[in-house]
Amino acid sequence: MRQPxxxxxxxxxxxxxxxxxxxxxxxxxxxxxxxxxxxATRRVVDAAVAAAYQGMRSxxxxxxxAGEKAFRETGQWLPDATLEALREYRVGIKGPLTTPVGGGxxxxxxxxxxxxxxxxxxxxxxxxxxxxSPMRAPEKVDMVIFRENTEDVYSGIEWPAGxxxxxxxxxxxxxxxxxxxxxxxxxxxxxxxxxxSERLIRRAIRYALEHGRKSVTLMHKGNIMKYTExxxxxxxxxxxxxxxxxxxxxxxxxxxxxxxxxxxxxxxLKDRIADITFQQVLLRPSExxxxxxxxxxxxxxxxxxxxQVGGIGMxxxxxxxxxxxxxxxxxxxxxxxxxxxxxxxxxxxxSAVMLLEHIGWREAAARVDQSLRDTIAAxxxxxxxxxxxxxxxxxxxxxxxxxxxERMAH
Numbered sequence: 338m339r340q341p342x343x344x345x346x347x348x349x350x351x352x353x354x355x356x357x358x359x360x361x362x363x364x365x366x367x368x369x370x371x372x373x374x375x376x377a378t379r380r381v382v383d384a385a386v387a388a389a390y391q392g393m394r395s396x397x398x399x400x401x402x403a404g405e406k407a408f409r410e411t412g413q414w415l416p417d418a419t420l421e422a423l424r425e426y427r428v429g430i431k432g433p434l435t436t437p438v439g440g441g442x443x444x445x446x447x448x449x450x451x452x453x454x455x456x457x458x459x460x461x462x463x464x465x466x467x468x469x470s471p472m473r474a475p476e477k478v479d480m481v482i483f484r485e486n487t488e489d490v491y492s493g494i495e496w497p498a499g500x501x502x503x504x505x506x507x508x509x510x511x512x513x514x515x516x517x518x519x520x521x522x523x524x525x526x527x528x529x530x531x532x533x534s535e536r537l538i539r540r541a542i543r544y545a546l547e548h549g550r551k552s553v554t555l556m557h558k559g560n561i562m563k564y565t566e567x568x569x570x571x572x573x574x575x576x577x578x579x580x581x582x583x584x585x586x587x588x589x590x591x592x593x594x595x596x597x598x599x600x601x602x603x604x605x606l607k608d609r610i611a612d613i614t615f616q617q618v619l620l621r622p623s624e625x626x627x628x629x630x631x632x633x634x635x636x637x638x639x640x641x642x643x644x645q646v647g648g649i650g651m652x653x654x655x656x657x658x659x660x661x662x663x664x665x666x667x668x669x670x671x672x673x674x675x676x677x678x679x680x681x682x683x684x685x686x687x688s689a690v691m692l693l694e695h696i697g698w699r700e701a702a703a704r705v706d707q708s709l710r711d712t713i714a715a716x717x718x719x720x721x722x723x724x725x726x727x728x729x730x731x732x733x734x735x736x737x738x739x740x741x742x743e744r745m746a747h
Contacts (some may be wrong), residue, residue, distance in 0.1 A: 342447025344397025347427045347696065349660045354427065355374075356696045357431065361397045368404040368430020375432050377738035382689045382704055384742040387743070392412060399426065404434040404447055414446055420452050429663045430692055433670045443493060446665070448485045451493075455656035455663060457540050458484040460639040467713040468647035469725035477622045478645050482704045483541035483551070486637025486656060488533045490566075491632045495525035496636060529565040529631065534572040540657070541629035544578060545604050546584055555608035556630035556638065570608050571629055577606050608731040611638075616643060643667070648678075652723055653687035655695070664688040664697055678733045681719040686741075693695035708741040715740075 344361035347354055366375045379398065379743040386395055408414050411707060414437050418471045423429045449455070460482040464475040472478070496503040503524045510516035513567040518524075538555070545553050555574075559567030577585040588607035591597060599605055609617065611634050618638075620623055622645070630638060643652035654667040666685040674680050693702035713722070717740045723729040732740060 341399050344399070346425065347428060352680050354696060356698075357396050358394045360428070360696065361399050361426050362692075363399045363401045363426050363429040364417075365401055365403045365419070365429070365431035365434070366406065367670065368406070368435040369433060369672040369675045370680045371432030371434075371666075371670065372405075373674075373676065373678055373680060373734045374666060374685045377682040377688050377734050378685045379390060380694070380738045381686055381708070381741050384695075384700070384745055385701045385704040386698065387710070389698070389704055389746050393697065394701075395729055401429070403431070403449070405628070408437075410490040414599075415448055420449070423449075423453060423663060424661060427661050428692060428696060430685075430689060431663060433666050433668060434691065435670050435672075436439055441574075447491060447493075449663060450656050453656075453661050453663070454487060455658050455661060456485065456487050456535055457657045458482075458486045458635060458639075458654065459544075459634075459657055459691075460643075460652060460654045461485065461687075462639070462642040462652060465710055465713055465725070467581070467716065467718075468722060470645065470647050470652055472619075472645050475646050476642060478527065478618075478642065480618070480622070480625050480642060481544065481627050482635055482642065483537055483544070483627065483629040484639060485533060485537040485569075485630070485632050486700075487632075488528050488530060489632030490527050492526065492528055495529070496523065498523040515747075527562070527565050529569055531572050534569045534631075534661075535576045536575040536673070537578065538629045542581055542585060542604070542606070543629050545627045547580075550624045550626045551599070551689045552605040552607060553630045554614070554625055556607070556611055556614045556628050557608060558611045558632055559608075560610055561619055562638060565609075566631060573629065574606065574607070594626055614638065615641060618644070635653045646719075649684065651687070653684060653691050654673075655688065655691050657695075659739040662692075664692045678735055679720055681721050682734050682737060683713075702747050705741075708744045711744045712737065712740045 347356050347360045366372050375646035377385050401422045403415050403419050407416055436444045463479045469648050498521045506524050507518050507522055510518055543551050555564040556571050557570045559570045584603055585606050588605055591605055640649055643649040649668045652667045655662055655664045665688055668684055690702045690705050716726055717732055717736055718729050723731040
């Protein structure tokens with residue numbers, strides 16, 4: 338992995354990114370369909386940057402390895418050099434990665450998040466006109482999910498049934514704490530900390546304030562898991578009262594003291610039980626704006642919401658810490674379509690829009706976003722959308738990118 342010539346590192350100073358005119362951006366091509374969608378995305382982004390800044394800015398792409406390509410070339414699924422490059426250059430993008438088959442090897446996606454402490458998975462879910470949707474009014478869906486990334490049952494603290502470790506822990510829980518656990522149980526631990534909860538909720542609140550959003554909803558299952566999910570909810574209200582007293586009003590106070598009228602410049606902080614949330618985002622999606630939630634809840638919710646606007650093929654995503662961000666396609670590797678130049682690259686393209694916004698290149702981001710919308714509105718689409726769209730023009734992955742680039746020039 339050789340650093341590109343002519344580029345410069347993004348640095349972090351005084352709580353923000355310092356972005357040069359030619360930043361070095363590490364990318365992981367991805368497995369399966371990864372190369373197809375990455376090549377399309379790279380062409381689109383480079384064209385948008387060139388059009389927006391007339392040669393005054395450009396991106397210095399730097400390939401780093403993970404997944405099957407890394408294993409073939411280095412014998413490692415996730416080389417240390419890749420993690421170090423993402424730390425050093427602070428902003429990266431990746432295609433989908435295969436989870437290696439075999440005991441003891443965790444998801445590469447989860448490993449990247451945990452090794453880099455990318456504590457916030459941020460998933461905007463928004464309808465694009467022309468995309469087939471199962472909803473009668475998908476245009477009402479416009480939400481941003483903030484999913485805690487490092488705690489909960491994704492922490493990897495678990496032991497299989499019949500293992501010595503599970504036996505020891507089961508015995509301790511039964512004999513010392515009086516827990517009722519069956520013999521030969523697999524055991525998993527669900528840690529939720531104040532620190533982990535607060536930094537995620539703080540980022541969600543700041544996002545809502547900076548982007549003119551109206552509310553932040555804490556999604557939890559605290560009616561059952563009172564000391565983990567319930568604590569997440571409590572930590573959120575306590576954080577808002579302590580750090581954002583002049584900017585956030587709780588839903589309880591809103592109706593108790595303010596007659597339901599939100600003061601100018603404030604956002605509403607509310608909470609909903611997880612199972613009710615799944616019903617309400619279907620029946621009353623316009624009542625939700627920013628949602629902050631725990632790891633497993635966020636995994637379920639973000640994919641369910643993506644289905645409301647046409648599927649995860651249209652859903653972007655990012656994993657962010659205070660200093661490092663990795664943007665990614667939210668779908669899988671789809672190996673049977675690898676190399677066929679036929680899949681929809683929109684998830685990775687929209688993730689690249691998030692990357693451009695993250696580094697402050699909003700003009701280029703807007704060009705990509707509008708071009709994608711215009712192309713789909715013209716019914717120029719890949720096979721997944723073409724088979725559901727009357728009068729569609731079916732194009733390949735590379736042709737979809739070309740259609741987007743052509744629209745940027747007009």
